[in-house]
Amino acid sequence: xxxxxxxxxxxxxxxxxxxxxxxxxxxxxxxxxxxxxxxxxxxxxxxxxxxxxxxxxxxxxxxxxxxxxxxxxxxxxxxxxxxxxxxxxxxxxxxxxxxxxxxxxxxxxxxxxxxxxxxxxxxxxxxxxxxxxxxxxxxxxxxxxxxxxxxxxxxxx
Amino acid sequence: xxxxxxxxxxxxxxxxxxxxxxxxxxxxxxxxxxxxxxxxxxxxxxxxxxxxxxxxxxxxxxxxxxxxxxxxxxxxxxxxxxxxxxxxxxxxxxxxxxxxxxxxxxxxxxxxxxxxxxxxxxxxxxxxxxxxxxxxxxxxxxxxxxxxxxxxxxxxxxxxxxxxxxxxxxxxxxxxxxxxxxxxxxxxxxxxxxxxxxxxxxxxxxxxxxxxxxxxxxxxxxxxxxxxxxxxxxxxxxxxxxxxxxxxxxxxxxxxxxxxxxxxxxxxxxxxxxxxxxxxxxxxxxxxxxxxxxxxxxxxxxxxxxxxxxxxxxxxxxxxxxxxxxxxxxxxxxxxxxxxxxxxxxxxxxxxxxxxxxxxxxxxxxxxxxxxxxxxxxxxxxxxxxxxxxxxxxxxxx
Amino acid sequence: xxxxxxxxxxxxxxxxxxxxxxxxxxxxxxxxxxxxxxxxxxxxxxxxxxxxxxxxxxxxxxxxxxxxxxxxxxxxxxxxxxxxxxxxxxxxxxxxxxxxxxxxxxxxxxxxxxxxxxxxxxxxxxxxxxxxxxxxxxxxxxxxxxxxxxxxxxxxxxxxxxxxxxxxxxxxxxxxxxxxxxxxxxxxxxxxxxxxxxxxxxxxxxxxxxxxxxxxxxxxxxxxxxxxxxxxxxxxxxxxxxxxxxxxxxxxxxxxxxxxxxxxxxxxxxxxxxxxxxxxxxxxxxxxxxxxxxxxxxxxxxxxxxxxxxxxxxxxxxxxxxxxxxxxxxxxxx
Numbered sequence: 001x002x003x004x005x006x007x008x009x010x011x012x013x014x015x016x017x018x019x020x021x022x023x024x025x026x027x028x029x030x031x032x033x034x035x036x037x038x039x040x041x042x043x044x045x046x047x048x049x050x051x052x053x054x055x056x057x058x059x060x061x062x063x064x065x066x067x068x069x070x071x072x073x074x075x076x077x078x079x080x081x082x083x084x085x086x087x088x089x090x091x092x093x094x095x096x097x098x099x100x101x102x103x104x105x106x107x108x109x110x111x112x113x114x115x116x117x118x119x120x121x122x123x124x125x126x127x128x129x130x131x132x133x134x135x136x137x138x139x140x141x142x143x144x145x146x147x148x149x150x151x152x153x154x155x156x157x
Numbered sequence: 158x159x160x161x162x163x164x165x166x167x168x169x170x171x172x173x174x175x176x177x178x179x180x181x182x183x184x185x186x187x188x189x190x191x192x193x194x195x196x197x198x199x200x201x202x203x204x205x206x207x208x209x210x211x212x213x214x215x216x217x218x219x220x221x222x223x224x225x226x227x228x229x230x231x232x233x234x235x236x237x238x239x240x241x242x243x244x245x246x247x248x249x250x251x252x253x254x255x256x257x258x259x260x261x262x263x264x265x266x267x268x269x270x271x272x273x274x275x276x277x278x279x280x281x282x283x284x285x286x287x288x289x290x291x292x293x294x295x296x297x298x299x300x301x302x303x304x305x306x307x308x309x310x311x312x313x314x315x316x317x318x319x320x321x322x323x324x325x326x327x328x329x330x331x332x333x334x335x336x337x338x339x340x341x342x343x344x345x346x347x348x349x350x351x352x353x354x355x356x357x358x359x360x361x362x363x364x365x366x367x368x369x370x371x372x373x374x375x376x377x378x379x380x381x382x383x384x385x386x387x388x389x390x391x392x393x394x395x396x397x398x399x400x401x402x403x404x405x406x407x408x409x410x411x412x413x414x415x416x417x418x419x420x421x422x423x424x425x426x427x428x429x430x431x432x433x434x435x436x437x438x439x440x441x442x443x444x445x446x447x448x449x450x451x452x453x454x455x456x457x458x459x460x461x462x463x464x465x466x467x468x469x470x471x472x473x474x475x476x477x478x479x480x481x482x483x484x485x486x487x488x489x490x491x492x493x494x495x496x497x498x499x500x501x502x503x504x505x506x507x508x509x510x511x512x513x514x515x516x517x518x519x520x521x522x523x524x525x526x527x528x529x530x531x532x533x534x535x536x537x538x539x540x541x542x543x544x545x546x547x548x549x550x551x552x553x554x555x
Numbered sequence: 556x557x558x559x560x561x562x563x564x565x566x567x568x569x570x571x572x573x574x575x576x577x578x579x580x581x582x583x584x585x586x587x588x589x590x591x592x593x594x595x596x597x598x599x600x601x602x603x604x605x606x607x608x609x610x611x612x613x614x615x616x617x618x619x620x621x622x623x624x625x626x627x628x629x630x631x632x633x634x635x636x637x638x639x640x641x642x643x644x645x646x647x648x649x650x651x652x653x654x655x656x657x658x659x660x661x662x663x664x665x666x667x668x669x670x671x672x673x674x675x676x677x678x679x680x681x682x683x684x685x686x687x688x689x690x691x692x693x694x695x696x697x698x699x700x701x702x703x704x705x706x707x708x709x710x711x712x713x714x715x716x717x718x719x720x721x722x723x724x725x726x727x728x729x730x731x732x733x734x735x736x737x738x739x740x741x742x743x744x745x746x747x748x749x750x751x752x753x754x755x756x757x758x759x760x761x762x763x764x765x766x767x768x769x770x771x772x773x774x775x776x777x778x779x780x781x782x783x784x785x786x787x788x789x790x791x792x793x794x795x796x797x798x799x800x801x802x803x804x805x806x807x808x809x810x811x812x813x814x815x816x817x818x819x820x821x822x823x824x825x826x827x828x829x830x831x832x833x834x835x836x837x838x839x840x841x842x843x844x845x846x847x848x849x850x851x852x853x854x855x856x857x858x859x860x861x862x863x864x865x866x867x868x869x870x871x872x873x874x875x876x877x878x879x880x881x882x883x884x885x886x887x888x889x
Contacts, residue, residue, distance in 0.1 A: 025250065027399060028489065052380035054491070054500045055517040071489060071500060075377045075391050081398040084489055107380025109525055111517070118214075133207035133554055144215055176697055184776035197701075197858060286776045288767065288855035294599035360768045360853045363860055536701065537857040540776040 001079040003027065010085070013044045030086045035098045038089050042070075042104040049077040050085045053101070056111035058119040062146045066091040068098055068121060072105065091121070100126035118144040173200055176536075180208050184286050184540045187550040190527065194536055202531040202539070204524055210554040217514035222248060222481045223321070223474065229501070229516060230316045233552040235278040237316050238271035239494020240516070243501040245320045246401060247490035251483045251505055252322060254453055258403075258445045260324035265403040266440045267310060267319055268492075269433040273344070274303040275495025276384075276426040276433075276547075283423060283544030284355065287364045292355045299347050302340045309333060321472065322481070323451030328470030334441045341434050348430065356427070365420035369530040369542035372417060379529060383497020383519045384425040385546055389417035395493035406443060409436050419545035426547070454478075480509055496520055496547050520553035570666035574832050575655045575807055583803050583843075584796050585617040591847040592616070598851035621792065629788030632695070639693030644786065644793040647686040651800040654679040658807050659734045660835065661817060661828020672733045673725055676808060677718055680763075683797065684710045687772075690794070691782035702781025705858050706765075706772040712865030713762040719873035720752040720759065724812045727880035733808075737816030744815040748883050752876035753813045755869055757845070760809065762861065764802040766846045768853035769861050802846055803839070810838035 003023050010029055011021045017040060020032040033041045055071040070087040074080035089098050100123035101108050110132070112123045117132040120142035131138055141148045176192040179185025189205035213232060217225050229244045230237035242264060249256070256264075277300040284292025304314050310329055311317040319326050355361055371381065376389035386393060394411040396404045412428035414421040448455065450472050458466065462473050485507035491500045497519025504513040523546055530542050563569060570576055589604060593612065596603025604613030631640060657672045657679070659665040669675060684706055691703025725731050727749055728739035736745075746753040762769040773781035780786075783794045810816065815838075817831035825831050856864070 025488065051377050054380065054498070054522075055489075055502055055515060057502055057513065057515040059504055059513045069502070071502065075386065075393045078393065078398060081393055086489075105380070106378050107522070107525075109379075110521060114521075131207070133210040135207070143212060148215075150212075150215055150219060174697055174700075176701075183779060194701075284854070288770065288774065288776065289853070290595065291599050291851050292854075294601060298600045354852065358853065360856060363856060364854060535857050535859060537771075537774065537777050537855075 001082075003029070003083070006080070006083050009048055010045065013048050014041055017041055017044075024086065027082050028084045028086055030088065032088045032090075035089050035091060038087070039099050039101060039104060042087065042101045045072065045085060045087065046104055049074045049080045051076050051105075052107040053105045053111060054084075056108055056115055058096075058115040058121045058144070060119065060145045061093070063093055065093050066096045066119075066121060068115070070101065070105075070108070096120060097122040097124055099124050102126055118142055120145065178539065179205075184543070186543075186548070187554070190531075190539065190543075192531070192536075192539065197536050199531055199534050199536060199539060202527055204527040206524060206550070207554055209551045211551075213516060213555045214514050217516075218510055218512070221479055221509050222483060222511070223478060225511070225514070226321065227316060227318050230318060231551075232516075232555045233494070233496070233499075233518060233520075233549065234315055235549070236271060236275040236495040236552070238268045238319070239492050239496075239499045240501075240518070241318065241320045242268060242402070243490050243492035243494075243499040244516075245322055246492065247488045247501045247503050248322050248483065250488040250490060251486060251503055252481075253484075254323045254451050256324045256451050257448045259328075259447045260449045260451075262403045262440050262444045263310075263325045263329060263449060264320055265407070266329070266437060266444075267307060267317065267325075268402070268494075269436045269440070270303050270307050270310070271317075272495045273430050273433045274300040274307070276430050277303070279496070279544075279547035280351075280423065280426055283419075283547070286540035286544035287361070289355065289358075289361065292351070295347070295351065295355075299344065302343060306333075306337060306340055309336065321474075323454040324449045324472065326472050328449050337437060337441060341437065344430070344434065348427065351427070356424070362420065364537075364541050365423060365545065366416075366418060368419045368534065368538050369545060370416070370418045371526065371530060373415075375529065376417070379525050380522055381497075381526060382522050383494070383547070384412075384429060385422055385497065385523055385526065387411065387413045388421035388425045390415045395491050395498050399491060401490075401492065403440060403443075407436050407439050409439075419541055422545040422547075482507065482509055483511070494519060496549065496552065497523065516555060518552045518555060520549045521555070523548055524553050566660070566664050567666045570658070570660055570664070571656050574660050574836065575658050575803075577652070579836070580652055580655060580800055580803055583840075584799050585615075585621065587799055587803070587843055587847065588620075589614060589617045590844065591850060594844070594848055595851045624789050624792035627788040629786075629790050632785055634695045635785060636693040636695065639689050640785070641790070643686045643690035643693060644790045644797075647683055647690065647797045648793040648800070650679065650683040650686065651797040651804070653682075654804045655807075657733070658804070658811065659737070659816075661831035662738070662825045663734065664828040664831070665734060668732075668734070670730070670732045670735075673721060673731045673736070673812070676733070676804075677721060680717075680801070680804070681710075681714060683801065687782050687794075687797075690786075694782070694785040696784050698778040698780070698784045699782050701778050702772050702774075702784070705778075706782060708858060708862055709762060709765075709769070709772060709865075712862050713759050713869075716755055716865065716869040716873035717759045717763060719870070720755040720876050721808075721812065723749060723752045723873065723877040723880045726877055727883055729884070733811050736812050737818070740815040741818055744813065744818070746813040749876055749879050751872060751879050755872050755876060756809060756813065757842070758864075758869060760802065760805045760842070761846055761849060762865065764798050764805065764846065766802065767849040768855050770850075770855050771858050771861055774855055802843055806839040806842035806846070807835060809842045810835050814838045814842075 007023050007029055017037045022030050024030045050072040051074055053070050053072045057069040059067040068089045072085040112126055113128050113132045115121050117134055173193045173195050176194055178190040180189050187209040192202040193200045229240040233240050277296045281293045281296030308314050311319040371389045373390045376386050392411045392413045397411055409432050412425050414425055459475055483505040487504045489502045491498050500517040502515040503511045506512040526546055593603040604616030607613050607616040607619045654676045656666050657676045687706045688703045691699040724745055728736045765772050786794055817834045820834050
């Protein structure tokens with residue numbers, strides 16, 4: 001199975017949703033989707049064989065937007081396992097909410113939870129709204145946001 | 158989904174006892190397990206992570222690209238090469254650099270040496286968790302020759318920082334293959350001792366067989382990775398699925414087992430040690446000659462460092478490399494480490510630091526197994542299952 | 556001076572104070588823990604205790620440890636039941652040592668000579684686990700509580716087969732007096748007459764003294780230190796020593812009722828009974844070494860597996876051993 005074929009399959013599967021599908025690199029298929037359609041898109045991608053998520057990353061573009069990036073791939077279909085499926089969701093900066101994909105991909109349980117904890121993204125429908133890695137009494141800016149500055153020791157060599 | 162909503166049930170009549178296992182507990186590691194027990198049966202268990210969270214992702218955003226190499230190694234002691242390699246692969250994809258073949262083989266060599274000693278680490282911890290101090294001491298003792306090998310190759314025992322963009326830091330010493338062969342023979346002999354004393358020990362079997370069974374579909378659904386996934390019958394290994402470095406040229410098997418219990422996870426590790434030895438022998442046989450450092454960067458070295466490189470086969474970066482700039486864009490890389498798949502995702506805006514750095518370690522992805530597997534088992538099964546996962550809290554917390 | 560020596564050599568002083576009582580028990584305690592560490596270290600490719608008296612391989616390491624236990628501050632947590640927390644270890648230690656007084660050190664050399672000495676000994680052995688449970692409860696700690704419960708479950712598991720297998724030997728020899736039991740083994744040792752009881756009893760020594768693979772009540776990786784989690788300083792020394800004392804007593808009993816006691820020592824060497832005592836002691840040491848060597852081989856069983864072994868295997872085997880004894884008696888006896 002080569003990249004074009006995977007891209008074509010993804011395109012076919014998501015044809016009735018408003019998505020942007022493109023290839024990025026030798027084994028990366030990127031799907032951009034808005035947050036209203038993300039669950040539907042994820043469900044269809046899971047139907048294609050992308051059965052688990054390897055990574056959930058939230059990216060902070062200050063005063064512009066947040067982006068949530070899911071890296072999915074396959075365990076059950078080893079031909080598909082060569083590819084990364086990157087599902088990107090843009091969120092407005094003042095309303096960082098997106099539906100949780102937990103019901104589609106249970107493997108996002110800890111990954112989404114971590115992004116809630118460290119980046120302050122609200123995954124709607126995610127059952128865990130407590131701290132994961134940070135101390136339970138942590139309050140303040142989520143530490144992975146750009147407005148949270150860390151002090152360096154001044155040694156930059 | 159509903160299975161995760163409320164795992165701590167808290168009985169009304171005070172029948173259940175809430176056990177806080179860790180962080181000050183002989184076998185908890187740097188984490189807390191909140192277990193609810195009904196007599197000797199664990200009703201539910203939740204891991205409480207974050208005791209050794211050191212925010213690698215945030216720190217990486219203010220570090221320069223080369224400084225991130227030692228940074229990513231720190232969380233996963235015993236399995237540092239995987240993180241090092243995954244990061245450098247992602248960075249090289251971003252920079253568009255291809256290391257020469259000899260460097261690819263040297264990377265593979267170190268990765269496999271590291272895999273063996275990482276597995277010994279896991280086996281040892283698993284042993285002491287079910288009470289076999291001999292397995293613990295043996296595994297940690299037998300890890301030592303491999304660490305010495307790695308030291309011979311890289312100059313460090315654990316945190317090698319050996320793999321750099323464009324190649325590796327040092328060439329292997331001339332007598333290295335002989336030393337490797339000696340160590341591999343020793344490990345082969347020792348594995349037979351383990352077989353006699355530990356693997357075929359009736360108490361070990363009683364403690365591990367049928368304990369903490371992870372079904373294949375659950376392993377896939379929960380995104381489990383590494384030997385834990387393969388012990389449930391999923392033949393997924395990044396080295397085969399998405400080959401990197403020298404793995405496309407190497408002949409090896411993906412070890413899988415169907416049982417999915419603690420014993421299967423342990424036996425997969427033992428099997429992988431044998432496969433890694435096979436890989437190391439092939440790598441040494443097929444090792445091509447040539448440079449260990451990409452042409453593109455070699456040209457940038459000042460004459461004195463070029464001379465140093467030619468004489469010692471050691472790469473020393475001039476200061477200018479500290480200001481390595483990656484082009485805008487993003488890249489993702491994955492590597493099969495000892496404990497499982499490491500995924501590193503770099504978003505760059507074209508500066509001297511990554512804009513967003515993401516590292517997902519195998520232990521973090523396997524953390525969900527605590528609440529999934531440790532349910533309706535005995536209290537004594539908690540360490541038996543914990544150990545079988547080869548879970549390393551600092552790696553999960555990053 | 557001679558008077559004093561004579562006094563000490565009186566059995567009712569010598570046995571509780573010298574052998575097999577306090578002095579020997581204490582030396583064994585120091586020696587056996589050192590040996591346990593040293594043997595395990597040998598198997599595990601390390602040195603074990605080494606630097607305290609290096610020429611003898613760290614032989615007095617345990618004296619150093621004892622001094623540390625003595626001078627370390629015994630921390631008494633705020634929420635414990637102070638009375639039980641302090642007194643239970645003392646009584647536990649005392650009771651573990653108490654059964655030594657009925658053990659004969661040689662032919663006719665007993666402090667309490669009774670026709671029921673085996674029963675007295677077994678009865679005294681059952682007392683100490685109660686105090687383990689009491690101190691576990693008094694510690695007010697969840698791990699201690701679980702450890703105490705495990706101890707309780709194990710007591711119910713091992714006591715019945717332990718009594719049955721010991722009593723099967725009484726059936727075999729037709730007496731409950733330990734001295735008489737030894738005399739009955741003049742020609743053939745008990746272990747050869749009733750190997751079943753010998754094996755069952757050996758396994759039960761491991762369970763009752765919580766040695767591997769039955770080190771369940773103190774399972775470190777599960778429940779920290781079981782009933783003894785909250786203990787420190789000399790109190791910890793006492794509770795830890797208690798299980799070794801129990802091992803010592805049971806090993807000597809094993810030597811007496813299964814391994815022929817002071818036989819095959821010829822009768823002209825049996826009096827005065829020093830050599831006889833040494834013979835018993837050496838046999839007891841062998842059993843102790845077997846018990847501590849298990850640490851290097853086996854991990855630990857789960858509590859449910861141990862109970863299952865106890866009730867499904869050891870109890871039937873112990874009952875069988877009684878029938879075996881009856882059979883041997885029927886076929887001609889000893």
